[in-house]
Amino acid sequence: xxxxxxxxxxxxxxxxxxxxxxxxxxxxxxxxxxxxxxxxxxxxxxxxxxxxxxxxxxxxxxxxxxxxxxxxxxxxxxxxxxxxxxxxxxxxxxxxxxxxxxxxxxxxxxxxxxxxxxxxxxxxxxxxxxxxxxxxxxxxxxxxxxxxxxxxxxxxxxxxxxxxxxxxxxxxxxxxxxxxxxxxxxxxxxxxxxxxxxxxxxxxxxxxxxxxxxxxxxxxxxxxxxxxxxxxxxxxxxxxxxxxxxxxxxxxxxxxxxxxxxxxxxxxxxxxxxxxxxxxxxxxxxxxxxxxxxxxxxxxxxxx
Numbered sequence: 001x002x003x004x005x006x007x008x009x010x011x012x013x014x015x016x017x018x019x020x021x022x023x024x025x026x027x028x029x030x031x032x033x034x035x036x037x038x039x040x041x042x043x044x045x046x047x048x049x050x051x052x053x054x055x056x057x058x059x060x061x062x063x064x065x066x067x068x069x070x071x072x073x074x075x076x077x078x079x080x081x082x083x084x085x086x087x088x089x090x091x092x093x094x095x096x097x098x099x100x101x102x103x104x105x106x107x108x109x110x111x112x113x114x115x116x117x118x119x120x121x122x123x124x125x126x127x128x129x130x131x132x133x134x135x136x137x138x139x140x141x142x143x144x145x146x147x148x149x150x151x152x153x154x155x156x157x158x159x160x161x162x163x164x165x166x167x168x169x170x171x172x173x174x175x176x177x178x179x180x181x182x183x184x185x186x187x188x189x190x191x192x193x194x195x196x197x198x199x200x201x202x203x204x205x206x207x208x209x210x211x212x213x214x215x216x217x218x219x220x221x222x223x224x225x226x227x228x229x230x231x232x233x234x235x236x237x238x239x240x241x242x243x244x245x246x247x248x249x250x251x252x253x254x255x256x257x258x259x260x261x262x263x264x265x266x267x268x269x270x271x272x273x274x275x276x277x278x279x280x281x282x283x284x285x286x287x288x289x290x291x292x293x294x295x296x297x298x299x300x301x302x303x304x
Contacts (some may be wrong), residue, residue, distance in 0.1 A: 002283040003039025004263050005222075006209040007165020010142050012075045014258055016044035017276070018269035022059050023052025025271060026170050033271045038073065040280035046168075046211070046267050048079035048116055049101050061106035075138045078105070079116040079146055089119035094130035098139055113170060116145040118152055122152065128160040144168065146213075150197030153208065167203055168211040169196075171264065173234060173256055173299045174210035174218035174225040178210075180301060187304045204262050211265045212257050216250070225299075228251060237296055240293050247281045252295075254282035259292050266284060 002014040017037040018055065034045070047057050055076065064071050080097035081089050098113060113134065132142040144166025145153065147256045156164055167253050169226070171178055178200040184192035203210050216224045218231070225231045226249050235249070254266050268279045287295075297303065 001043075001269055001280065002258065004209065006112075006265065006267055007142065007144075007232065008207045008265065009165060009176065012044040013042045013264075014265055015042050015254065016046050016211070016265055016267045017047045017281060018079075018267040020048070020051045020269050021056075021062060023055040023272050025059070027052065027059055030059050030271070031274060033276065034060075036276045037280075038271045040277050041283065042276070042280060043073060044077070044265070045081075047101070047105070047286040048082070049097055050079075050082045054100070054104050056102035056134050059102060059103050063105050064076040075111045076105065076107065077112040077114065077166075078110055079114040080232075081116040081119060083193060084244060087117045089115050089122040089127055091126040091130040091133075092245040094127065095133060098134055099109075102139060104170075109138055112139045112142045112144055112165060113140045114146045115148070116146050118145075118148050120224050124155050124159040124233075127156060131160055131163065141235045142166070144208075144211075146211075148215055149195075150199045150202035152201060153199070153206070157206065161235075163267050164208060166209050166211055168213055168275070169199065169266070170214050170217070171210070171212035171257060172215035172225075173238075173253055173295060174231065175214070176296065177297065178300055179260070179296075183301075184304055189302070189304075191302060208267060209268050210262055213267045215257055215268065216253055224252065233298070234295070234298045237295055241287070241295065244286050244291075245283055248273060248278035250279050251285060252287075254279055255285040255287050256292060258282060258285075259287045280304050283290065 004014050042273050078101045081087055085115050131143045142165050146168035179190040182195045218225045238252050239248045242249050256268050
């Protein structure tokens with residue numbers, strides 16, 4: 001498995017297991033999925049306190065409890081800040097949420113804690129104070145955000161300089177806005193619209209690692225583009241490239257993300273044992289520049 005250094009400080013597998021769907025599994029089935037990931041070189045596990053109303057973390061915690069020594073083999077991340085009907089990035093909430101996450105996971109520390117969504121009422125100084133407290137007490141090693149733009153990252157960086165190492169953003173062949181704007185500079189087209197403040201370049205300039213969530217989705221959880229009638233040309237091209245590399249379509253979709261020089265980590269949420277193995281093979285595939293652009297164009301993206 002290809003390795004990354006998140007934020008230049010946290011070593012992890014290039015592909016991570018997203019645990020959002022774990023709540024639908026029994027403890028035994030979840031344990032099999034977790035070990036399937038480990039067997040395929042995936043040692044990074046991504047949670048959020050909202051996933052399954054906390055049940056995903058509880059299941060994961062029970063798996064850790066019945067497998068002594070397993071916690072030392074993995075990189076463990078969770079997210080907080082989404083509440084029922086509002087977002088909360090207050091110091092009080094972050095500290096309380098972190099304690100709840102640690103209790104459910106049955107561990108004394110997280111390797112990374114992320115703010116899940118931007119809170120319009122966020123006081124960056126409060127976030128910095130909460131993060132400093134969690135770090136000082138040994139509860140969290142590193143910090144990040146999710147779904148934040150370049151300006152929001154810069155604001156946090158003013159109060160917590162150089163300490164945000166991750167921004168988790170939706171990215172994949174059917175959600176390419178982060179690269180569209182860079183390809184279509186000074187062009188009058190929908191693809192030239194900058195919706196995230198140039199977050200991709202900001203992260204590269206400031207050693208913030210991007211994690212790609214929902215790499216197979218189009219829209220906001222509208223569906224999976226693989227095999228979809230909405231993306232016939234893209235699927236045809238994916239299948240062609242997959243045959244050339246003797247891997248699955250899923251592996252090519254992930255390899256397309258991994259090919260980007262920003263060294264993006266992919267969060268894959270499958271709990272299916274075979275699909276986990278198929279996806280993991282993406283780390284062994286290096287797409288050529290021509291293949292990367294063929295797929296980008298097949299997804300409906302123009303080159304000026």
